[in-house]
Amino acid sequence: MSATIRASNDPLIHQWMPFTANRQFLEQPRIIARAEGVYYYNTRGEKLLDGSSGLYCIPLGHGRRDIREAVTKQMEELDYAPPFQFGVPPAFRLATEIAQITPPGLNRILFSGSGSEAVESALKVAIQYHRVRGEGARQRFVGRERGYHGVNFGGWSVGGMVNNRKAFGLGLPGVVHMRHTKIPENQFEMGEGTHGANLADDLQRFVDLYGADTIAACIVEPIAGSTGILVPPKGYLQRLRDICTRHGILLIFDEVITGFGRTGSAFAAETFGVTPDIMTMAKAISNGSIPMAAIAVREDIQQTILDAAPPSTVEFFHGYTYSAHPVACAAALATLKIYREENTFGRVRQLSPAFLEQIGALREIPFVTDTRGHGLLGAVDLEPQGAPGQRGFKVLCKAFEAGLVLRNAGDTIVLAPPFAATPDEISQMVSIMKETIIAN
Numbered sequence: 001m002s003a004t005i006r007a008s009n010d011p012l013i014h015q016w017m018p019f020t021a022n023r024q025f026l027e028q029p030r031i032i033a034r035a036e037g038v039y040y041y042n043t044r045g046e047k048l049l050d051g052s053s054g055l056y057c058i059p060l061g062h063g064r065r066d067i068r069e070a071v072t073k074q075m076e077e078l079d080y081a082p083p084f085q086f087g088v089p090p091a092f093r094l095a096t097e098i099a100q101i102t103p104p105g106l107n108r109i110l111f112s113g114s115g116s117e118a119v120e121s122a123l124k125v126a127i128q129y130h131r132v133r134g135e136g137a138r139q140r141f142v143g144r145e146r147g148y149h150g151v152n153f154g155g156w157s158v159g160g161m162v163n164n165r166k167a168f169g170l171g172l173p174g175v176v177h178m179r180h181t182k183i184p185e186n187q188f189e190m191g192e193g194t195h196g197a198n199l200a201d202d203l204q205r206f207v208d209l210y211g212a213d214t215i216a217a218c219i220v221e222p223i224a225g226s227t228g229i230l231v232p233p234k235g236y237l238q239r240l241r242d243i244c245t246r247h248g249i250l251l252i253f254d255e256v257i258t259g260f261g262r263t264g265s266a267f268a269a270e271t272f273g274v275t276p277d278i279m280t281m282a283k284a285i286s287n288g289s290i291p292m293a294a295i296a297v298r299e300d301i302q303q304t305i306l307d308a309a310p311p312s313t314v315e316f317f318h319g320y321t322y323s324a325h326p327v328a329c330a331a332a333l334a335t336l337k338i339y340r341e342e343n344t345f346g347r348v349r350q351l352s353p354a355f356l357e358q359i360g361a362l363r364e365i366p367f368v369t370d371t372r373g374h375g376l377l378g379a380v381d382l383e384p385q386g387a388p389g390q391r392g393f394k395v396l397c398k399a400f401e402a403g404l405v406l407r408n409a410g411d412t413i414v415l416a417p418p419f420a421a422t423p424d425e426i427s428q429m430v431s432i433m434k435e436t437i438i439a440n
């Protein structure tokens with residue numbers, strides 16, 4: 001029966017699935033029923049390796065008891081309180097703990113419920129910071145082609161995904177995009193590419209064209225994740241930093257994927273030795289257990305915004321019903337405790353070289369056109385077959401049948417193993433990925 005005329009009592013038709021080929025899914029459902037450690041189980045009870053750490057959000061593996069217990073305890077103690085004009089103890093504790101691992105100076109933490117919300121928060125802080133300093137003409141944002149900053153209007157506008165523009169139109173005015181950093185000169189280089197630091201000079205060109213006094217912020221993912229793991233060229237991020245500093249432009253790092261260990265330190269800012277002014281984080285903050293996100297803001301930026309408002313008034317007109325949700329905070333606190341106690345980020349540094357070597361070795365497959373990676377993020381580009389993205393999607397579907405959950409970004413296949421995976425489990429993931437690629 002065609003997907004569009006399925007019976008109304010079909011148990012699958014009522015959920016409109018996000019970022020999913022809904023019609024294809026109804027023909028070939030991929031249902032995950034249970035998870036434990038680095039494995040999922042389908043409805044037939046068959047095991048699947050979690051090669052994408054959930055959606056980059058479950059580095060510790062599924063079902064961690066400490067997190068579950070912390071969540072239960074918090075539910076019993078305080079399930080919810082309004083976050084506007086009231087505070088909850090776990091939120092203050094969590095902000096303090098996050099401020100201890102963010103780069104120096106980025107120690108004011110504003111919570112939200114998703115990466116998309118964190119991005120909106122960051123963009124709004126940037127605008128308001130400039131306005132209260134009498135630089136209200138700084139309204140433009142500079143993003144980057146192939147950037148992904150979530151689904152809300154600000155986020156997709158600064159992002160550089162073509163599909164958003166096709167589907168939703170113009171987006172935020174005053175946004176311009178630098179070129180992306182995937183260039184042929186760095187083909188098959190794992191880690192930071194040798195070439196391309198000069199691509200950061202696109203930002204300088206926007207300064208020259210529009211005037212620095214019209215630009216509020218430049219936002220990039222240190223490693224572009226959702227469009228296929230674009231690792232920055234050596235020196236690129238520092239060059240962006242220098243241009244921003246020279247022209248009073250705020251630099252925002254979107255660390256929704258790279259935050260909490262993915263590159264081997266707490267944040268990619270630390271890994272690459274470049275400090276932004278504002279940073280977003282989400283995903284691994286609570287090991288995927290409860291939606292949670294945050295931004296870390298330079299202390300003086302927050303202070304400037306606070307000082308500009310009359311006493312006893314709301315200084316930053318922004319927040320969500322579920323900002324600083326106590327249960328999400330408890331989940332994040334338990335997660336950060338495990339990261340500390342188990343030296344989780346150190347484990348990434350140990351696992352990374354062998355992982356990247358295995359990903360790099362896939363270049364031997366004739367129709368693999370590039371391999372890239374950093375930390376526990378690896379990507380393989382496939383020569384398209386048919387319409388762009390079809391081959392990548394086919395690999396995702398076939399890998400699922402072969403016992404592996406992975407990600408495809410068009411014809412790029414992405415592997416992002418949980419940090420809790422053993423070297424053997426990581427090798428198994430790469431091996432299933434390889435076999436599936438070869439067969440498709």
Ligand SMILES: Cc1ncc(COP(=O)(O)O)c(C=O)c1O
Pocket residue numbers: 114115116117119148149150151221225226254255256257282283
């Ligand atoms: C860099 C980046 N920013 C923002 C987002 C949006 O996060 P969310 O899906 O939690 O809204 C994502 C999601 O993948 C992301 O990778």
